[in-house]
Amino acid sequence: xxxxxxxxxxxxxxxxxxxxxxxxxxxxxxxxxxxxxxxxxxxxxxxxxxxxxxxxxxxxxxxxxxxxxxxxxxxxxxxxxxxxxxxxxxxxxxxxxxxxxxxxxxxxxxxxxxxxxxx
Amino acid sequence: xxxxxxxxxxxxxxxxxxxxxxxxxxxxxxxxxxxxxxxxxxxxxxxxxxxxxxxxxxxxxxxxxxxxxxxxxxxxxxxxxxxxxxxxxxxxxxxxxxxxxxxxxxxxxxxxxxxxxxxxxxxxxxxxxxxxxxxxxxxxxxxxxxxxxxxxxxxxxxxxxxxxxxxxxxxxxxxxxxxxxxxxxxxxxxxxxxxxxxxxxxxxxxxxxxxxxxxxxxxxxxxxxxxxxxxxxxxxxxxxxxxxxxxxxxxxxxxxxxxxxxx
Numbered sequence: 198x199x200x201x202x203x204x205x206x207x208x209x210x211x212x213x214x215x216x217x218x219x220x221x222x223x224x225x226x227x228x229x230x231x232x233x234x235x236x237x238x239x240x241x242x243x244x245x246x247x248x249x250x251x252x253x254x255x256x257x258x259x260x261x262x263x264x265x266x267x268x269x270x271x272x273x274x275x276x277x278x279x280x281x282x283x284x285x286x287x288x289x290x291x292x293x294x295x296x297x298x299x300x301x302x303x304x305x306x307x308x309x310x311x312x313x314x315x316x
Numbered sequence: 317x318x319x320x321x322x323x324x325x326x327x328x329x330x331x332x333x334x335x336x337x338x339x340x341x342x343x344x345x346x347x348x349x350x351x352x353x354x355x356x357x358x359x360x361x362x363x364x365x366x367x368x369x370x371x372x373x374x375x376x377x378x379x380x381x382x383x384x385x386x387x388x389x390x391x392x393x394x395x396x397x398x399x400x401x402x403x404x405x406x407x408x409x410x411x412x413x414x415x416x417x418x419x420x421x422x423x424x425x426x427x428x429x430x431x432x433x434x435x436x437x438x439x440x441x442x443x444x445x446x447x448x449x450x451x452x453x454x455x456x457x458x459x460x461x462x463x464x465x466x467x468x469x470x471x472x473x474x475x476x477x478x479x480x481x482x483x484x485x486x487x488x489x490x491x492x493x494x495x496x497x498x499x500x501x502x503x504x505x506x507x508x509x510x511x512x513x514x515x516x517x518x519x520x521x522x523x524x525x526x527x528x529x530x531x532x533x534x535x536x537x538x539x540x541x542x543x544x545x546x547x548x549x550x551x552x553x554x555x556x557x558x559x560x561x562x563x564x565x566x567x568x569x570x571x572x573x574x575x576x577x578x579x
Contacts, residue, residue: 221349238349254399254538261337262543269339271355289353296336299399303538315351 210279269293321378326459329398388557397547404546429495435526449514456508480508549577
């Protein structure tokens with residue numbers, strides 16, 4: 198499985214970086230007020246929102262190429278949590294769009310969403 | 317074929333410029349919570365958002381003229397990616413996008429100026445000049461900038477060229493043992509709609525090249541590696557049926573243009 202590309206600094210994210218952990222729980226409420234709860238997903242799903250500033254053309258090129266190789270949110274790759282270094286073996290881009298804003302020479306910015314796949 | 321116009325600076329866009337890539341994936345969720353995905357592998361869309369300011373009335377008229385010519389979103393035009401490398405396969409010169417003469421020998425994975433092995437060695441084993449070139453379906457009269465890093469173990473010379481059916485610019489450069497980025501602006505006087513960019517070596521010549529790049533502007537920006545898709549989009553369209561212009565002063569207009577293109 199391929200690995201999410203690193204920036205020039207060797208990291209994958211910059212501050213601020215947001216990580217979300219989610220479960221999906223279905224709640225059935227009965228007429229007597231009691232509830233039955235069960236989980237819809239097999240486990241927690243992690244999601245990272247990576248805001249990248251001041252990235253240059255080479256870094257963007259690697260990211261864009263990786264996005265193309267994965268065909269947007271279809272392909273899976275290994276992603277290392279930038280907060281604690283834990284590796285997650287099956288992750289994907291969170292959406293089918295990737296936008297880059299170039300404010301000047303080598304002054305690009307983008308927001309990348311990576312999420313764990315539910316398998 | 318209509319073309320998105322260049323500004324008087326020779327560029328197509330100004331900072332900030334946005335470029336967005338879109339793919340398409342079908343997702344389905346099974347009852348036990350698993351998610352299945354299927355990629356629409358052939359579908360790809362690119363969108364540029366150009367924020368143009370300080371336009372003269374002639375520059376605005378060119379943008380407006382194109383908008384009328386293609387009737388908003390209806391018709392298509394050729395768009396040259398303002399933040400991309402117009403060449404395809406910039407580091408794989410043996411690909412079909414490139415045309416090379418028969419006596420030109422290509423060796424890949426040569427050490428490049430950045431210490432990796434992405435450069436290519438070109439060697440002319442024949443008795444006559446040999447060239448490698450890529451043809452772009454782009455207007456010959458536009459402003460371009462060709463850039464490439466070169467070096468040679470055996471000091472020599474190479475010719476960087478831009479040629480159409482009726483016009484050409486050939487520039488012979490001395491190539492030494494150290495990597496040097498050659499940057500050559502090109503503006504031809506012609507009406508041809510096919511431009512060939514390339515490198516020519518004399519008999520016995522040998523150079524190592526890296527980072528071949530062509531941009532539709534007067535100067536070179538940082539090198540951008542390209543793959544199968546170069547930066548010439550022949551079926552681009554306006555993304556909207558309206559185009560607004562803001563007059564900020566005499567001879568000073570601003571507008572935001574969204575352009576989209578498929579594969």
